[in-house]
Amino acid sequence: MAQITLKSLAHTYSANPKGPEDYAIREMQHVWEQGGAYALLGPSGCGKSTLLNIISGLLEPSDGDILFDDTRVNKLKPEQRNIAQVFQFPVVYDTMTVFENLAFPLRNIGVPEHKVKSKVYEVAEVLELTEQLNRKAKGLSADQKQKVSMGRGLVRDDVSAILFDEPLTVIDPQLKWKLRRKLKQIHKQFNTTMVYVTHDQLEASTFADKIALMFEGQIVQFGTPRELFESPKHTFVGYFIGSPGMNFITPELTDRGLEFEGQLMPVADKMVAHLRQSGITNIKLGIRPEFVHVWTEANDDAFEVTIQDIEDLGTYRIMSFRFGSIPMKARLHEDQKVPDKKARVSFPEQWLKVYADEYLLELPHE
Amino acid sequence: MNKIESNKGWLFVLPVFIVVAFSAVIPLMTVVNYSVQDVFDANTRFFTGTEWYRTMLNDPQLQGALVRQFIFSFTILAIEVPLGILVALMMPKKGWQASLSLVLVSLPLLIPLNVVGTIWQIFTRTDIGLMGWGIRELGYAYNISRNSGDAWATIILMDVWHWTPLIALLCYSGLRAIPEAYYQAARIDRASRWAVFRYIQLPKLTNVLVIGVLIRFMDSFMIYAEPFVLTGGGPGSSTTFLSQALTAMAIGQFDLGPAAAFSIIYFLIILAVSFVFYTTIMHMQKDKTTQKTGDS
Numbered sequence: 001m002a003q004i005t006l007k008s009l010a011h012t013y014s015a016n017p018k019g020p021e022d023y024a025i026r027e028m029q030h031v032w033e034q035g036g037a038y039a040l041l042g043p044s045g046c047g048k049s050t051l052l053n054i055i056s057g058l059l060e061p062s063d064g065d066i067l068f069d070d071t072r073v074n075k076l077k078p079e080q081r082n083i084a085q086v087f088q089f090p091v092v093y094d095t096m097t098v099f100e101n102l103a104f105p106l107r108n109i110g111v112p113e114h115k116v117k118s119k120v121y122e123v124a125e126v127l128e129l130t131e132q133l134n135r136k137a138k139g140l141s142a143d144q145k146q147k148v149s150m151g152r153g154l155v156r157d158d159v160s161a162i163l164f165d166e167p168l169t170v171i172d173p174q175l176k177w178k179l180r181r182k183l184k185q186i187h188k189q190f191n192t193t194m195v196y197v198t199h200d201q202l203e204a205s206t207f208a209d210k211i212a213l214m215f216e217g218q219i220v221q222f223g224t225p226r227e228l229f230e231s232p233k234h235t236f237v238g239y240f241i242g243s244p245g246m247n248f249i250t251p252e253l254t255d256r257g258l259e260f261e262g263q264l265m266p267v268a269d270k271m272v273a274h275l276r277q278s279g280i281t282n283i284k285l286g287i288r289p290e291f292v293h294v295w296t297e298a299n300d301d302a303f304e305v306t307i308q309d310i311e312d313l314g315t316y317r318i319m320s321f322r323f324g325s326i327p328m329k330a331r332l333h334e335d336q337k338v339p340d341k342k343a344r345v346s347f348p349e350q351w352l353k354v355y356a357d358e359y360l361l362e363l364p365h366e
Numbered sequence: 367m368n369k370i371e372s373n374k375g376w377l378f379v380l381p382v383f384i385v386v387a388f389s390a391v392i393p394l395m396t397v398v399n400y401s402v403q404d405v406f407d408a409n410t411r412f413f414t415g416t417e418w419y420r421t422m423l424n425d426p427q428l429q430g431a432l433v434r435q436f437i438f439s440f441t442i443l444a445i446e447v448p449l450g451i452l453v454a455l456m457m458p459k460k461g462w463q464a465s466l467s468l469v470l471v472s473l474p475l476l477i478p479l480n481v482v483g484t485i486w487q488i489f490t491r492t493d494i495g496l497m498g499w500g501i502r503e504l505g506y507a508y509n510i511s512r513n514s515g516d517a518w519a520t521i522i523l524m525d526v527w528h529w530t531p532l533i534a535l536l537c538y539s540g541l542r543a544i545p546e547a548y549y550q551a552a553r554i555d556r557a558s559r560w561a562v563f564r565y566i567q568l569p570k571l572t573n574v575l576v577i578g579v580l581i582r583f584m585d586s587f588m589i590y591a592e593p594f595v596l597t598g599g600g601p602g603s604s605t606t607f608l609s610q611a612l613t614a615m616a617i618g619q620f621d622l623g624p625a626a627a628f629s630i631i632y633f634l635i636i637l638a639v640s641f642v643f644y645t646t647i648m649h650m651q652k653d654k655t656t657q658k659t660g661d662s
Contacts, residue, residue: 056550056554058553077553078550078553084554085550085551087550089547093569105556108561152551152555
């Protein structure tokens with residue numbers, strides 16, 4: 001049981017890095033608190049597996065420190081760190097039975113046999129593997145094998161954290177859901193710190209209390225799934241989280257305010273003043289399809305847009321439309337009526353986010 | 367299904383059928399023919415039935431060769447398999463060292479069989495051969511043409527040198543196929559080096575090892591050129607293995623009938639052992655699939 005702190009941590013695979021683009025992990029400060037259920041979310045190649053391997057000790061970071069509680073563990077090997085890791089593909093010891101597989105980490109550290117037995121039975125009970133205990137691991141199905149891999153992480157009492165590296169990739173969709181729930185239940189029962197790497201936002205938000213979203217070797221936002229959804233701190237978060245992702249437009253700063261193709265955007269005066277003052281040139285406005293308001297009748301705040309397509313996704317519909325020259329999307333309720341070609345939409349001020357140099361711009365509340 | 371009776375498609379099979387007939391069936395049938403007859407010349411021959419077979423099975427010379435053959439094959443398997451695994455485990459995994467060691471290890475495999483015999487024949491000479499001379503200098507009266515123990519040891523050493531690389535290469539490819547996650551998981555589970563070998567590497571090598579053992583068994587059971595060149599089967603007949611005994615009988619003494627009968631017996635022994643191996647492999651794989659389907 002431990003709190004994991006990443007202090008000015010960075011990692012590069014190259015021997016003499018020239019710039020930040022040579023780093024798989026760019027300098028970051030981060031704390032995983034003891035007992036939390038975290039997800040590390042990001043697209044392929046964003047450095048999330050690298051970060052996970054640094055935490056587990058399979059990789060030594062090139063810069064900065066990693067602390068377990070107050071101990072610096074940079075140089076410690078995985079076996080010395082008391083960490084458990086579950087890999088993308090189930091790793092079981094084929095020739096052993098399920099029981100022997102689960103007992104393996106305990107027997108390796110010389111735990112007395114009666115304790116091994118009680119612990120293995122306890123974990124097998126939780127994972128619903130009791131009936132398979134005497135079977136050879138080789139003949140198990142993929143999800144059972146993955147449960148065995150998880151079980152090997154759970155049998156040790158002293159484990160500091162359990163790391164999951166996209167553990168449900170090879171599992172059937174139906175069982176995925178079951179296993180995810182099982183994980184959540186295990187987390188409650190054992191209260192171990194868990195870090196779950198995935199590129200699937202649904203998996204991340206169902207498992208984790210807090211999600212760390214990675215992009216280009218950095219954690220661009222760390223927060224609850226709701227925070228990531230409602231106020232993305234980076235344009236990438238807006239684009240990556242949500243289905244479909246956030247709509248972005250690039251407005252111009254004029255005398256009237258923020259304008260997009262001649263239309264004035266509903267942005268607070270204070271914000272406009274701040275933008276004028278700071279001289280930022282890379283400004284983007286983002287709004288989630290869920291928050292785009294679609295009107296049936298003409299309205300002072302509404303802009304007229306051209307509807308291109310309406311996609312029915314069962315419980316909701318996605319309306320694709322063109323706002324000026326930019327394609328955008330809005331989410332409609334099942335029974336919401338929309339006109340044929342032209343629609344009127346408005347962007348509520350509170351949901352229209354301003355991004356300066358790709359990062360969310362927020363003015364301090366008074 | 368409607369099957370067309372006069373199918374011209376059969377004509378396409380004909381060339382293959384002819385090739386197989388000439389390459390395998392006809393020569394084999396010739397041997398069968400000789401094994402049941404006593405042939406004096408083109409016009410004089412007698413049908414002998416199973417007589418040659420009975421004579422051969424009771425021939426002390428051939429019985430001796432057969433026993434020596436089994437001892438030889440199992441000895442070299444017992445050495446080459448563990449040694450091959452060991453070599454494969456020690457070979458570098460990446461970089462130029464990996465390529466270099468692959469080339470070096472596979473060199474003996476590229477040398478023609480009788481050249482191997484010649485190399486070792488010179489190598490073990492006590493006057494100009496490095497090994498023979500060296501052992502003499504160390505104070506042991508090494509002599510492969512007098513001492514049958516020396517001859518045996520040398521032939522086994524030669525075969526180990528020649529064929530261990532095959533097992534090593536097979537195992538090396540098997541080891542490379544093990545995903546890195548297995549080793550990482552083992553480290554996290556704090557498995558010892560021995561446990562990694564016993565529970566990860568060895569189980570994953572089973573399939574290539576079965577192939578390796580099968581090939582090495584068949585090949586060593588048919589060994590001819592190397593001992594023939596190195597010791598000529600001596601001293602006495604202490605290193606005369608089956609194929610050499612057979613050749614001596616068929617070509618040296620021109621006893622075609624008994625030689626043919628023995629060829630058939632020889633062939634059946636190899637066939638029987640290979641069959642046992644084959645069914646064992648099939649059985650193992652069948653076990654796997656039934657267990658898998660039993661789950662889902």
